[in-house]
Amino acid sequence: xxxxxxxxxxxxxxxxxxxxxxxxxxxxxxxxxxxxxxxxxxxxxxxxxxxxxxxxxxxxxxxxxxxxxxxxxxxxxxxxxxxxxxxxxxxxxxxxxxxxxxxxxxxxxxxxxxxxxxxxxxxxxxxxxxxxxxxxxxxxxxxxxxxxxxxxxxxxxxxxxxxxxxxxxxxxxxxxxxxxxxxxxxxxxxxxxxxxxxxxxxxxxxxxxxxxxxxxxxxxxxxxxxxxxxxxxxxxxxxxxxxxxxxxxxxxxxxxxxxxxxxxxxxxxxxxxxxxxxxx
Amino acid sequence: xxxxxxxxxxxxxxxxxxxxxxxxxxxxxxxxxxxxxxxxxxxxxxxxxxxxxxxxxxxxxxxxxxxxxxxxxxxxxxxxxxxxxxxxxxxxxxxxxxxxxxxxxxxxxxxxxxxxxxxxxxxxxxxxxxxxxxxxxxxxxxxxxxxxxxxxxxxxxxxxxxxxxxxxxxxxxxxxxxxxxxxxxxxxxxxxxxxxxxxxxxxxxxxxxxxxxxxxxxxxxxxxxxxxxxxxxxxxxxxxxxxxxxxxxxxxxxxxxxxxxxxxxxxxxxxxxxxxxxxxxxxxxxxxxxxxxxxxxxxxxxxxxxxxxxxxxxxxxxxxxxxxxxxxxxxxxxxxxxxxxxxxxxxxxxxxxxxxxxxxxxxxxxxxxxx
Numbered sequence: 001x002x003x004x005x006x007x008x009x010x011x012x013x014x015x016x017x018x019x020x021x022x023x024x025x026x027x028x029x030x031x032x033x034x035x036x037x038x039x040x041x042x043x044x045x046x047x048x049x050x051x052x053x054x055x056x057x058x059x060x061x062x063x064x065x066x067x068x069x070x071x072x073x074x075x076x077x078x079x080x081x082x083x084x085x086x087x088x089x090x091x092x093x094x095x096x097x098x099x100x101x102x103x104x105x106x107x108x109x110x111x112x113x114x115x116x117x118x119x120x121x122x123x124x125x126x127x128x129x130x131x132x133x134x135x136x137x138x139x140x141x142x143x144x145x146x147x148x149x150x151x152x153x154x155x156x157x158x159x160x161x162x163x164x165x166x167x168x169x170x171x172x173x174x175x176x177x178x179x180x181x182x183x184x185x186x187x188x189x190x191x192x193x194x195x196x197x198x199x200x201x202x203x204x205x206x207x208x209x210x211x212x213x214x215x216x217x218x219x220x221x222x223x224x225x226x227x228x229x230x231x232x233x234x235x236x237x238x239x240x241x242x243x244x245x246x247x248x249x250x251x252x253x254x255x256x257x258x259x260x261x262x263x264x265x266x267x268x269x270x271x272x273x274x275x276x277x278x279x280x
Numbered sequence: 281x282x283x284x285x286x287x288x289x290x291x292x293x294x295x296x297x298x299x300x301x302x303x304x305x306x307x308x309x310x311x312x313x314x315x316x317x318x319x320x321x322x323x324x325x326x327x328x329x330x331x332x333x334x335x336x337x338x339x340x341x342x343x344x345x346x347x348x349x350x351x352x353x354x355x356x357x358x359x360x361x362x363x364x365x366x367x368x369x370x371x372x373x374x375x376x377x378x379x380x381x382x383x384x385x386x387x388x389x390x391x392x393x394x395x396x397x398x399x400x401x402x403x404x405x406x407x408x409x410x411x412x413x414x415x416x417x418x419x420x421x422x423x424x425x426x427x428x429x430x431x432x433x434x435x436x437x438x439x440x441x442x443x444x445x446x447x448x449x450x451x452x453x454x455x456x457x458x459x460x461x462x463x464x465x466x467x468x469x470x471x472x473x474x475x476x477x478x479x480x481x482x483x484x485x486x487x488x489x490x491x492x493x494x495x496x497x498x499x500x501x502x503x504x505x506x507x508x509x510x511x512x513x514x515x516x517x518x519x520x521x522x523x524x525x526x527x528x529x530x531x532x533x534x535x536x537x538x539x540x541x542x543x544x545x546x547x548x549x550x551x552x553x554x555x556x557x558x559x560x561x562x563x564x565x566x567x568x569x570x571x572x573x574x575x576x577x578x579x580x581x582x583x584x585x586x587x588x589x590x591x592x593x594x595x596x597x598x599x600x601x602x603x604x605x606x607x608x609x610x611x612x613x614x615x616x617x618x619x620x621x622x623x624x625x626x627x628x629x630x631x632x633x634x635x636x637x638x639x640x641x642x643x644x645x646x647x648x649x650x651x
Contacts, residue, residue, distance in 0.1 A: 090309070103615040119309060126315045126343070130308075133342050133369075150614040169308055169337035200368040201338065202361070 011038040013172055013204050014059060019068035021054055028054050030228040032068070041198055041205040042233075043215045045250065046225030052208045053097070055225070056174055059206070060094060073171065090118045092172040093165030097180065099157035101149040107135060107160045108145040114167045131167070138163040139193050155186040159193075166197070173197075175207045179214050191217040212251075212259035224250075284312040285333075285340070289325075300325045300353070303332035306340025315343055323351035331357030341365035410607045414537060417529040429535050436539035440501045441547060448496055452484075452551040455492060456558025459483060464567050473567050477574055480559035481582040489552030490544070490590050491638055494597040497540060497547065498630035502605035505536050506626035509609025510619040518610070528610070537602040544598030545591050552590060585650040593641050597634050604630035 014036035021029040028051035036042050044052050057063035059070055061077050070077040075088045101110050111131035115122060122130075135145045138159045149157060158178060165173060178194065179187035195218050198205055209215060215222055215236065223233040226246050232239055239247055250256060285306050289298040300321070304310060328348055330336075336359070345366055348355055358366065382388065421428050463479040509532055512518050518528050560574035569577075608626035612618050645651075 104617050115308070119311075121312050122308075123313065123316055126311070129346070130339050130342060133338070137338070137368075148615070166338075169339055196368075200364055 008037055012036060013038050013073050014206065015071040016059065017069045019058060019070065020066045021051065021058060021063065022066050027228060032229050034223055034230045034233065036204060036206060038204055039202060040220040041194065041207055041218050043219035043222040044206065044208045044225060045215065045222060050225040052225055053176055056176060056206065056208060060092065060174060090168050091170055092174060093168065093170040094174045095158065095161045095165045095176060095178060097176045099161035101157060101160055103149050106146055106148055108132060110160060111135060111164045111167050114164065118168060134163040134166050137166065139189065155182045158190065169201065171204060173203045173205045175205060177208055177210060179209065179211045187211065187213065194218050212256055213262065216259055285310050285314050297324055297326045299327055299329050301329040301332055305335040306333050306344065307335055307337045308339040311340060311343065318347055325353055327354045327356050329357045330355060330362055333362065336362045336365060338365055341369055345369045407607055411603065413529055414533055414603065417527065417534050421530065421534055427530060429531060432535035433539055436536050437543055440497060440540050441543035444496065444500055448493055448547055448551050449554050451492060451496060452489065452554035453558040455488060456480060456484060456555030457562045460559035460562045461566060476563060476567060477577045478581045481556055481578045482586050484552040484555040485582055485586040485590050489555060490548035490594050490597060493544065493548045493551045494601060494634045495631050497544065498601045498627050498634065501540060502601045502630045503623045503627050505602060505605030506609040506623040507619055509606055510612035510622050513610065513612045514616065514619065533606040536606055537599060540598040540602040541595045545594035548590055548594040589645050589650055593638065596637065600633050600637065601630045
């Protein structure tokens with residue numbers, strides 16, 4: 001892994017080292033390493049099938065890796081902590097791609113699930129009030145709290161999933177393609193929401209995305225997955241300075257340029273032009 | 281051991297109203313029953329002092345903000361973090377909506393009964409419409425035989441027929457044993473054990489073979505049809521078929537219906553034969569009627585009309601079972617839970633309809649003289 005700006009001295013809530021994931025003969029990750037800084041929004045990009053979701057699943061313990069070490073908030077995820085595991089799971093929130101709401105529960109009851117699981121001592125009234133507050137916090141209208149997931153649109157499902165992920169005030173938030181399938185207005189609103197939540201709640205966000213606009217709008221740093229590894233981590237200008245074909249094509253392609261033009265970041269523009277010139 | 285958040289009441293200097301001072305961590309894991317204890321106070325304070333709070337999250341901030349709003353209190357001494365959270369909470373808005381109160385028990389019960397009745401009515405109309413659609417699709421298939429999905433048909437014939445040979449065979453064999461043994465016990469009292477052969481043979485051929493087979497196929501294949509088609513509806517596969525010009529009726533329903541209409545008579549006959557063998561088997565040991573004598577006698581006492589009665593019911597039952605499965609599968613919309621309820625309904629309606637129709641058939645065949 002090339003960490004492009006190595007002057008950071010703070011904490012790393014997520015540390016992955018030497019990770020190997022394989023499905024039968026097919027090796028997804030080989031000797032993958034990644035460190036996520038506290039309080040940052042880390043975007044994870046890569047072509048389809050490079051194992052972005054598998055990486056997330058490895059970090060949160062849904063996909064036991066073949067080799068390597070994963071440490072989340074100081075916990076070794078490989079070791080079998082019978083009792084502790086529960087504690088670590090109350091300190092992160094996960095938004096799955098499709099929302100993954102429990103289809104037999106209303107949105108409010110969905111948000112209450114983790115609260116009930118971890119803090120049964122809270123009174124019913126307080127729990128329901130907290131749940132409704134989280135529903136509003138994630139930008140849903142209050143009435144949506146009483147609806148079932150099948151009655152919600154795709155964008156509302158994602159917001160409801162986010163409300164559930166935020167139920168326990170996590171320190172870490174995992175978002176798997178939060179803006180995929182949303183209309184541009186909804187996607188931009190979701191980007192703003194992510195940014196705001198990160199700033200007010202001091203979250204560390206691990207964000208998998210294909211959406212270039214999201215990268216420019218929300219992410220502090222970007223990790224690029226290719227060739228079974230994280231080939232580079234850095235800010236977008238730093239990544240542009242690299243001479244890797246996939247990275248150049250990704251950010252310098254028509255969509256990358258359009259997203260940049262929309263954002264209009266002069267620093268990035270300079271970096272991009274110089275990269276383009278050297279490339280030509 | 282978790283440390284729960286605490287509060288103290290401090291008298292102000294001039295002996296007036298006290299200040300509510302919160303202490304410790306105001307986090308979701310340390311709140312405990314703080315809200316209940318706060319609610320028990322009279323709320324008559326000068327302000328809420330947060331200077332003793334060392335950690336706070338949205339849940340804690342929400343509790344404080346809510347309490348302050350309810351009692352019209354101001355908040356002092358908050359940390360920078362708490363200030364940010366409180367500001368964020370203020371901007372989210374503070375109009376918690378309550379779910380609309382539902383109607384009371386009696387109107388609700390009446391409304392529910394009405395819904396069920398209307399649901400039955402709609403279901404009846406829809407299933408007739410489905411039957412009509414199916415007949416139209418079968419007609420199309422007859423006129424253009426090349427549009428019949430041969431592979432799918434054979435696949436479902438294997439699934440409905442061949443794969444269930446084991447379980448239906450075993451079930452029928454055991455039922456044959458039970459009929460012969462129990463029948464013999466009763467008939468023995470009149471010295472008429474020999475009629476056990478009539479009982480076993482006629483009952484198996486005429487009624488039980490096909491009835492038990494239909495029930496087994498409904499449970500085994502009808503449910504599978506409902507679940508398969510229902511899941512395809514959920515994943516929009518059925519819609520994808522429609523938009524690409526493929527009629528789901530022809531691609532999904534016709535092969536399944538034809539497969540079970542073809543396999544049901546075969547399975548029914550097989551089942552009847554196996555239960556006769558079961559009867560012969562037990563008679564050999566319990567009644568001193570030799571195995572081969574039992575089978576020979578069978579040809580003399582079971583009229584051929586019994587076989588026709590059994591076999592002519594079979595395709596109808598096959599149609600009912602497959603139709604119920606496919607119809608319920610096509611009605612799925614919304615959530616995964618519905619696949620489950622629709623599958624259950626498919627099995628229940630199939631078995632119920634089969635038994636009701638069987639009663640009609642029994643009267644009909646007796647009336648036309650096939651006794």
